[in-house]
Amino acid sequence: MSKRTLPRYALPGLGIVLALVLAGVFITRPVQSDNAAQPAAAAAKPANTLQSLAELDGKAPSRRHLEIQTWNTAEGAKVLFVEAHELPMFDLRLTFAAGSSQDQGAPGLATLTNAMLNEGVAGKDVSAIAEGFEGLGADFGNGAYRDMAVASLRSLSAADKREPALNLFAEVVGKPTFPADSLDRIKNQLLAGFEYQKQNPGKLAGLELFKRLYGEHPYAHSSDGDATSIPGITLAQLQAFHQRAYAAGNVVIAMVGDLSRDEAQAIAAKVSAALPKGPALAKIAQPEEPKPGPSHIDFPSKQTHLMLAQLGIDRQDPDYAALSLGNQILGGGSFGTRLMSEVREKRGLAYGVYSNFSPMQARGPFMINLQTRAELSEGTLQLVQDLLRDYLKSGPTQQELNDAKRELAGSFPLTTASNSSIVGQLGSIGFYNLPLTFLEDFMEQSQALTTEQVRTALNKHLTADKMVVVTAGPQVPQKPLPPPTEKPADQPLGVPEH
Numbered sequence: 001m002s003k004r005t006l007p008r009y010a011l012p013g014l015g016i017v018l019a020l021v022l023a024g025v026f027i028t029r030p031v032q033s034d035n036a037a038q039p040a041a042a043a044a045k046p047a048n049t050l051q052s053l054a055e056l057d058g059k060a061p062s063r064r065h066l067e068i069q070t071w072n073t074a075e076g077a078k079v080l081f082v083e084a085h086e087l088p089m090f091d092l093r094l095t096f097a098a099g100s101s102q103d104q105g106a107p108g109l110a111t112l113t114n115a116m117l118n119e120g121v122a123g124k125d126v127s128a129i130a131e132g133f134e135g136l137g138a139d140f141g142n143g144a145y146r147d148m149a150v151a152s153l154r155s156l157s158a159a160d161k162r163e164p165a166l167n168l169f170a171e172v173v174g175k176p177t178f179p180a181d182s183l184d185r186i187k188n189q190l191l192a193g194f195e196y197q198k199q200n201p202g203k204l205a206g207l208e209l210f211k212r213l214y215g216e217h218p219y220a221h222s223s224d225g226d227a228t229s230i231p232g233i234t235l236a237q238l239q240a241f242h243q244r245a246y247a248a249g250n251v252v253i254a255m256v257g258d259l260s261r262d263e264a265q266a267i268a269a270k271v272s273a274a275l276p277k278g279p280a281l282a283k284i285a286q287p288e289e290p291k292p293g294p295s296h297i298d299f300p301s302k303q304t305h306l307m308l309a310q311l312g313i314d315r316q317d318p319d320y321a322a323l324s325l326g327n328q329i330l331g332g333g334s335f336g337t338r339l340m341s342e343v344r345e346k347r348g349l350a351y352g353v354y355s356n357f358s359p360m361q362a363r364g365p366f367m368i369n370l371q372t373r374a375e376l377s378e379g380t381l382q383l384v385q386d387l388l389r390d391y392l393k394s395g396p397t398q399q400e401l402n403d404a405k406r407e408l409a410g411s412f413p414l415t416t417a418s419n420s421s422i423v424g425q426l427g428s429i430g431f432y433n434l435p436l437t438f439l440e441d442f443m444e445q446s447q448a449l450t451t452e453q454v455r456t457a458l459n460k461h462l463t464a465d466k467m468v469v470v471t472a473g474p475q476v477p478q479k480p481l482p483p484p485t486e487k488p489a490d491q492p493l494g495v496p497e498h
Contacts, residue, residue, distance in 0.1 A: 066416060068426065068436045069261060073272035075248035076279070080426040080436075081255045081264045084419055090157050090257025091423040092166075092267065094173060095431045098149035098245035100225075101218035101284045101361070106233055108225020112186060113241045114144035117151060119182035121171040126182060129172060138165040140172065146219055147360045148431060149245070154420070157258035166270055173246065174274030178238050187230050194227045201299040201472035202371065208297060209307045209470040213365055217287040247278030252430035256423045286362050287311060290468050297472040304377035304473025305369070308384065310466050312366035315359040315432040321445040322457035323357050328404045329396045329454075330388070331355030331368060336403070342387055343370065346484035349380050361432070366462060374473045379481040381469065389464035395455025405447055412443055 069081045084090075103109045118140055119126045133140050138155040151173045155165040197203045207222055214220035225233075253268050289311065313323065324332075331339035331354050339353045353370035368388070372380045396404070416422050416439070429438050 066422065066425075066436075066439065068429075069264075070430075070436065071265070071268075073248065073253070073268050075272045075275070075277060077248045077251050077253050077268065077272040077275070078430050079253045079255070079264075079268045080430045081259075081261070081268075082422055082426065083259065083261070083264075084256055084422070085258050087419065088157050088258050089419070090155060090162070090255060090259050091419045092153040092155075092169070092271070093254045093423045093427045094151045094271065095252045095254065095427040096149045096151075096246055097147070097250050097281050097283075097361075097431070098241070099145050099147045100221065100223040101146050102241075102245055102281060103218065103221070103225075106225075106237060107221040107229040108190065108223075109233055109237055109241055110149055110245070111144045111190075111223050111225065112183070112230070112233055113238045113245070114142050114149045114151075115186050116178050116182060116238060117142055117176050118172050119186075120177040120179040121168075121175055122177060124171075125179065129168065132168050133165065136161050136165045136168075138169075140169065144223055146223055150427070152423075166267060170271055170274035173271070174276070176242065178235050178242075180235060183235060183238070187233075190224055190230050191227060193224065194230075201297065201301055202305045204297050204299070205305045205307050205470045205472040208295065208472075209309055209367075209468065210365075212295065212468050212470065213290050213309050213311065214287050215290060217362070218284055219287065219360070219362065219364075243276045244278060245281060246275055247280075248272045248275040249277075249279040250281050251275065252427055254423045254426035254430060256419045256426065284362050286314070289466075292466045292468055294469040294471065296475075297470070298475060299472050301473055302374060303371045304374045304471055305371045306377065306381050306384065307367065307369045307470045308381075308388075308467045309365045309367040310462065310468060311363045312357045313359050313461055314361060314363050315434070317359065317461075319457040319460065320359060321442055322449055322454050323461060324442075325401070325404050325408065325446050325449055326396065326454040326458045327355055327357055327366075328408070329400045330391055333407065338387060338391060338400075339368070339370075339384065342484065343372075343380065343383065346486070347383075347482050349373070349376060349383075349481070353384070371473075374476045375479045376481060377471060377473060378478045381471070383481060385464060385467070388462075388467075392455075392459050392462060392464055395451050395458065398451055401449070401451050401454065405449075408443075408446055415439065 066082055069083075071079050073079060098110055098114070100107065100110045118129050121129065124132065129140075136155065138153060138161070141150075141152040141154075143150050151169075153165060153169045155162055197207070210222070211220050221229075224230075251272075253271060255264050255267065259267070292310070313319065317323075329337060331337045334340065334352075335345070337355075339355060343349050343353045344351070350370045350372045353368070355366070355368040357366050358364040368384060370380070370384070414421070415425060425439065428434070429436065435441065
């Protein structure tokens with residue numbers, strides 16, 4: 001229940017938005033903006049046309065540039081806005097520092113609060129709310145994660161549709177009634193999910209990994225809570241959490257679409273005024289270094305899940321671009337990464353093997369995960385550790401770096417290809433207090449990196465011998481790994497377990 005209808009933010013280097021809306025968005029170069037109202041944009045330019053492969057002739061597709069306007073509301077909410085007049089609609093996203101890291105001893109409180117937003121407002125139950133949005137051609141979404149909780153609205157921009165959709169949205173986010181019967185239903189859904197987790201070795205391994213990695217830190221527990229914490233959470237706790245964490249001073253308002261600056265200011269003011277009054281919550285402390293080493297969860301299955309992790313970086317770290325590109329070469333992509341080449345393509349040990357940095361407000365994890373045949377699990381784990389150790393020692397080759405830069409240049413335009421992807425970028429920029437030029441800066445920094453800079457950054461933040469390792473699978477006699485070959489005798493299983 002930590003995620004409902006709203007997708008996670010897609011950040012460059014950590015995951016590229018895959019859905020490309022071909023209708024263009026009016027975007028120009030980023031500029032700083034103060035609280036003074038700016039004149040509405042001139043008549044919309046024609047939509048950008050799709051570049052053909054012949055036109056590209058091997059070059060990366062052109063990148064769009066965002067003209068981000070920003071200001072603060074009277075109640076203290078930060079606003080980021082991009083005009084985009086090609087489509088008669090707009091996207092609105094509120095990002096609160098109201099994730100599970102703010103649960104304060106009641107794991108699952110943030111998730112329950114967020115899940116209950118659209119369960120009831122004065123005079124309307126969950127069905128009436130859903131019908132209200134649907135009748136206006138609008139879409140509501142929400143979700144809760146470790147750092148943040150979000151609520152979104154997509155609506156037609158015509159005033160007769162926009163205003164009632166905004167009024168309903170403001171009620172849902174600012175004045176939820178938290179019906180008791182809905183709370184019982186959602187609790188039961190979560191509890192049923194916890195029972196299912198017991199049959200999912202990958203989920204069990206992930207839960208154990210975060211406990212070992214973060215210890216007593218707020219990131220240690222699942223955003224959904226657990227079977228012991230959820231039953232005891234009360235309506236009074238939800239109401240208090242909403243009053244504190246959904247305050248106007250604790251939110252970033254992001255907007256993209258067919259709106260003038262004056263209309264965007266009016267929307268931000270309406271939404272901000274509907275929220276509880278209050279300041280931003282204090283940022284959470286950095287976690288302590290965990291104790292490295294292995295642990296195992298015995299589980300009856302044909303495969304063993306392998307998870308390796310250590311603390312990575314927070315979202316403000318200046319090495320973000322270098323680590324993102326370095327990880328892309330190690331295991332952040334699909335085929336062609338070092339891990340995929342050595343583990344799957346040459347030995348047939350796994351269907352997939354992936355690595356990633358997940359920067360958050362505090363240091364997020366660096367993780368490598370895969371699953372392999374149980375009888376080859378120890379050898380596969382050693383192989384992955386050796387590959388990481390060798391990569392940290394030697395760094396990427398110039399060819400690997402060139403290929404990664406080319407791939408990034410080709411996929412990067414998708415991060416601003418649609419209103420929904422742009423509003424996600426704006427929410428992330430505002431929430432993590434990044435410069436308005438972040439997307440431009442990231443691309444320029446990435447393309448300028450050298451192999452030595454990438455190697456230095458990786459070794460600054462990662463140590464092969466300090467990994468926390470969690471495995472989940474059966475205890476079976478082990479077999480030696482097959483030697484690497486261009487055509488391995490044993491192909492990876494077609495579908496991963498669970």
